[in-house]
Amino acid sequence: MNLSEYNLNINSDDAELIDAFKDGEKNAFNFLVRKYQKRVYWIIRKMVLDHDDADDITQEVFLKLYKSLDEFRGESKFFTYVYKIAINYSLNHLNKNKKIINRKVDIENVYLISPERRADEIMNDTEKTKMLEEAIECLPEQQRAVFNMRYYDNLTYEEISGILNKSVGGMKANYFHAIKKIEKFLRCHKKFEVIENN
Amino acid sequence: MKTTFSKEELIHSLPDFISDNIDDKDLISQIENEINTNSGFKFEFDELRKTFLFLNSASLDGPQDSYFNNLPVRINEKINGKHVNPGFIEKLGLLWKILIPALSIIIIAVILYNIFGDKDEESKVTHDSNNQKVIEKNQTDNKIEPPPQNDLVTPDDKEKNTTDLPKDKPVKQGNRNKKHNRTIYETKEENNLSEEKVTIIQGKVYADLINDPDETNGNEAEEDVLYIEDGEEDNLEEEFLKLTPEQQKEIIDNLNNTQI
Numbered sequence: 270m271n272l273s274e275y276n277l278n279i280n281s282d283d284a285e286l287i288d289a290f291k292d293g294e295k296n297a298f299n300f301l302v303r304k305y306q307k308r309v310y311w312i313i314r315k316m317v318l319d320h321d322d323a324d325d326i327t328q329e330v331f332l333k334l335y336k337s338l339d340e341f342r343g344e345s346k347f348f349t350y351v352y353k354i355a356i357n358y359s360l361n362h363l364n365k366n367k368k369i370i371n372r373k374v375d376i377e378n379v380y381l382i383s384p385e386r387r388a389d390e391i392m393n394d395t396e397k398t399k400m401l402e403e404a405i406e407c408l409p410e411q412q413r414a415v416f417n418m419r420y421y422d423n424l425t426y427e428e429i430s431g432i433l434n435k436s437v438g439g440m441k442a443n444y445f446h447a448i449k450k451i452e453k454f455l456r457c458h459k460k461f462e463v464i465e466n467n
Numbered sequence: 468m469k470t471t472f473s474k475e476e477l478i479h480s481l482p483d484f485i486s487d488n489i490d491d492k493d494l495i496s497q498i499e500n501e502i503n504t505n506s507g508f509k510f511e512f513d514e515l516r517k518t519f520l521f522l523n524s525a526s527l528d529g530p531q532d533s534y535f536n537n538l539p540v541r542i543n544e545k546i547n548g549k550h551v552n553p554g555f556i557e558k559l560g561l562l563w564k565i566l567i568p569a570l571s572i573i574i575i576a577v578i579l580y581n582i583f584g585d586k587d588e589e590s591k592v593t594h595d596s597n598n599q600k601v602i603e604k605n606q607t608d609n610k611i612e613p614p615p616q617n618d619l620v621t622p623d624d625k626e627k628n629t630t631d632l633p634k635d636k637p638v639k640q641g642n643r644n645k646k647h648n649r650t651i652y653e654t655k656e657e658n659n660l661s662e663e664k665v666t667i668i669q670g671k672v673y674a675d676l677i678n679d680p681d682e683t684n685g686n687e688a689e690e691d692v693l694y695i696e697d698g699e700e701d702n703l704e705e706e707f708l709k710l711t712p713e714q715q716k717e718i719i720d721n722l723n724n725t726q727i
Contacts, residue, residue, distance in 0.1 A: 298546075302539045310535075320530055324538075331542045397525035420486070420522065445479040452518040 279303050283347040290338055298338070302331055305348065308422075309355050315417040316359035318402050326362055330355050345431070352424075353432045356414055363410050400458070404451045415440055416447035470494070477501055481512055485519050 277289055279300050286304075289297035309330055314323040333354055341350060405413060414433065418424040419440075426437045426444075433440070470493045472480075477498055483489050484498050501508045707715060 299539060299543065302542055306535055306538050306542075310538075311529075314527065314529075318527070324530075324534075327538070328542050328545050332545050335546050394525075397521070398528055401522070401525040401527060423488070441479050445482055448482045448515060448518055451522070452514055455518060455521060456514075 284343065287338060287341060287343075287347065298335055301334075305351055306331075308348070309351060312352060312355045312417065312422070313359050315405065315421060316356070316413060317362055318406060322362060326355075326358050330358050333358070349428060349432065352418075352422075356418075356432055360410050360414065400455070404454045407450055407454050408447050411435075412443050412447040412450065415443040416451075419444045472497055474501075478508065478511060481515050482519070485512070485516050 277286060277294075277297055277300060281300060283301070283304075286297045286301050290301075306327070310323060310327050313326045313330070314320065317323055317326065330351070334351060341347070405416070408416060411433065415429055418429050418432070419426075424432075426440045429435075429440045430437045435443075470491075472494060477494075480489060480494055480498060484495065489495050489498075502512050503509075707718070710718070
């Protein structure tokens with residue numbers, strides 16, 4: 270059967286696309302790419318923070334997916350499977366490049382982006398983006414992954430524990446500590462007053 | 468049945484409580500109760516709430532929409548092997564593209580160095596078949612120190628002279644650093660006169676003789692420097708004795724005039 274006989278499109282069910290792919294219709298994979306490319310990109314982007322790195326890893330993830338899709342048994346959701354590959358590649362990238370993931374927030378070395386600014390001034394979007402990147406960069410690898418999966422992707426703790434092969438209670442604690450680290454980062458940069466006034 | 472949660476479970480659930488991500492009503496009510504009754508717990512709640520205010524208002528910069536239009540194309544290219552990492556053979560081919568030019572440059576550099584590098588001047592002495600010692604010199608840049616005065620010898624002091632070369636071998640002057648004791652004869656022709664000036668020097672060659680401007684310019688030398696290995700003085704003596712008395716006297720007079 271060719272693609273037209275499968276009557277497939279980007280909105281087709283994952284299982285149908287995967288079955289068509291396994292039957293030899295390799296073009297079905299293109300629909301899977303178009304369906305999940307943004308989500309995969311942002312999973313990776315929130316982990317590695319750099320766009321170029323995220324671009325490279327995204328391509329690698331889909332290449333890996335193409336090579337391993339024949340072996341996918343459907344025991345978990347397809348996107349959970351994809352998510353797991355993306356997170357693992359991101360964690361490997363962070364480990365490999367020794368990114369600053371355990372930046373210690375030194376309360377004594379507090380600095381302001383602009384010390385002359387008044388506490389009631391509003392942060393612009395660029396400053397918020399920069400602050401967010403730096404805050405996420407403070408998080409250790411696993412806390413960063415849990416934070417992104419819970420806060421941005423709204424995965425359950427059970428799904429997160431399945432992806433990372435950790436306990437549910439541990440994932441909950443990881444999430445709490447990730448938020449606390451971001452709180453400490455913002456406090457050390459004296460941004461809480463600015464946040465309250467926004 | 469109402470579930471009782473520990474203080475740790477309650478505080479770990481605060482982020483989800485703030486994000487409205489809790490479905491368990493018992494948990495929600497216990498958290499609310501703790502906030503109302505526990506000032507420390509309330510403080511934690513307030514601080515986390517500020518953090519979420521910031522997180523909700525901030526976002527990362529994303530790529531342009533066109534990025535996602537051509538991402539599938541690039542992924543396809545990668546799948547089809549257009550951007551596959553080169554294999555070993557391809558890498559070897561790439562290596563040769565770099566290696567061959569590099570080797571060429573190194574070889575050219577070595578050749579140029581050999582051509583334009585410093586050369587040592589060599590002096591050669593060839594033996595004349597008619598018992599005349601002819602010395603040929605090549606250009607050299609090396610200075611040669613004059614021999615010490617106490618090294619000057621007369622033909623009678625042949626006992627002090629030793630040589631490594633057999634007597635019948637041609638005289639050669641090679642390396643100026645050789646320790647051979649040599650007897651050097653210098654002849655000089657002036658204005659077609661038959662007068663010969665003979666200088667017997669033992670040891671190292673005088674630098675000024677070697678570096679004679681006439682010699683260095685390739686002109687015919689007015690002074691010919693003869694190098695004779697020690698041990699061959701016996702031949703000279705025999706030849707001298709073969710001469711007529713008049714010839715012997717003439718040679719002796721010349722020697723006396725040269726103040727040797």
